[in-house]
Amino acid sequence: MSFSLRDKKHNWHPYTQHKTAPDFPAIVKGNGALLWDENGKEYIDAIASWWVNPYGHSNQVMADAIYKQLTTLEHVLFGGFTHNVAVELSEKLTQILPKNQQKLFYSDNGSTAVEVAIKVALQYHYNKGVKKTKIIAFEDAFHGDTFGAMAASGISFFTEAFEGSLLEVVRIPIPVEGKENETKQLLEELLTTNEFAAFIFEPLVLGAAGMIMYSPQILDELIALCKSHNVFTIADEVMTGFGKTGKTFACDYLSLQPDMMCLSKALTGGTIPMAITTFTQEIFDGFYDDDTSKALFHGHTFTANPTGCAAALASISILQTEAIQKNIQEVNQSHLQFEQHIKKHPKVLATRVLGVIFALEIKSEVKESYYGTMRNTLYNHFIENGVILRPVGNVVYILPPYIISKEQLQKVYQVIENALEIV
Known part of the structure; x- marks a missing residue:
């Protein structure tokens, strides 16, 4: 039996109505800005796993520091x-x-x-x-x-x-x-x-x-x-x-x-x-x-x-390394470039950028609830396309690891732009 199915037997997840929730992908490995589930599907972690992981998954410097402390x-x-x-x-x-x-x-x-x-x-x-x-x-x-x-x-x-x-x-x-x-x-x-x-x-x-x-x-x-x-x-x-x-x-x-x-x-x-x-x-x-x-x-x-x-x-x-500070600036510049492109889209109400944070607000005829239809449609689209994003109502945001590659970031942008055609 898969981890995803076994998960349902005992685990109570945050912010989840389990009666209506689908099976969750079971993540078994991470490296850099990427995660892989038990079936080998690859995901770009575009929100740094709820904003906690700026230097990438399985970071060797972090792992070495923790190992050294655990053995001391x-x-x-x-x-x-x-x-x-x-x-x-x-x-x-x-x-x-x-x-x-x-x-x-x-x-x-x-x-x-x-x-x-x-x-x-x-x-x-x-x-x-x-x-x-x-x-x-x-x-x-x-x-x-x-x-x-x-x-x-x-x-x-x-x-x-x-x-x-x-x-x-x-x-x-x-x-x-x-x-x-x-x-x-x-x-x-x-x-x-x-x-x-x-x-x-x-x-x-x-x-x-x-x-x-x-x-x-x-x-x-x-x-x-x-x-x-x-x-x-x-x-x-x-x-x-x-x-x-x-x-x-x-x-x-x-x-x-x-x-x-x-x-x-x-x-x-x-x-x-x-x-x-x-x-x-x-x-x-x-x-x-x-x-x-x-x-x-x-x-x-x-x-x-x-x-x-x-x-x-x-x-x-x-x-504090020069490389990470440079990466932060490069992510910011990429966001600003994408903002200039996407804000002209007829379905985009507003865009916001600060540092590595990008947010896009989608036009809606009704006030979208936090876990409403639009949010769920967007979320499912992102997961299907191998990108982890968690929209807030009609707001899609990116807050990626600082080490995300330009190619990975461009895929995130493209998946978001494609999502505008389905809402």
Whole structure:
């Protein structure tokens, strides 16, 4: 019996209605930007396996670093102990992060990185004897699936079953071109109430909303407003971090910097689950007290796992190579060229490009649902043609490994262009 059929017996997949889902391809091998299923069919991984794998599958540098660490120290608890690779990783990250980020807290994934940030924002004020219990976020944001992260997310498809059980979050419009003043005005009104502990945002690109983009200039203005009202800012760089936008972090486009940052996905080059939430010294100092109860009582069994730290160090070293930086620029240039061609197509409503991210919005007479008919038609077309893309409603996006070849990228473009003829 094939792996695909055996999979159905026990495995419960994410974001899947199993009653209507088809059999899934069973992937048995990966190399570079390519994956192969059990039948030998080849796929181009054009979304870097949910944005985590920038340097290609089965990367030898990553594999060697992980093997070396596994045969030295695979894991040790981080409660009451430290270890050399966590120290080295914290030193490396503080060199490349915005200068105000000085303290790192380790967890397991993007959702937990956000969860930590939200808890810290709330407890900081609690420790000071100040009641600030609400959070501000963008409409249509996505920050994860644990309860705090889910509360900060604005996509009702994912959260509607839990309404009434979530932290109180007030949402403001995404400040896309033409809506900047509306967003800024509403944020300022909310801040004057003095009820909010933090404003969380995906900097410059809202991924799960369909790669919606907005300018660094307006984000600077929103951060400035929050700073003037002593409200913390949290940059969720889980998707955008480590080169996706053309800079190491999306926040590198800003003049002002957030108080906290959430990192995961490409942090370990697509190998080992790990996340980090980073903080200013001021925030850390809000927990530094003779009173034990003011400590951050939050932790994970695999906090600062040495093997994950070793993977992250290897990942950063690859990112900083001249070859990878050149590849990022070349992917960006390819996207811009394809954009100039495809935006003239009669079925294309809009296109967006930033760094290695390309998004194309297809014209539709009705509002397409997240997992609607158009999305499913597109998805099936891509899989049949050996390209892994996961459309968001009527938005098709590419976020490939940085090492994707020009020929592979051209095939992705062609398959997308062909798909416009079937919707």
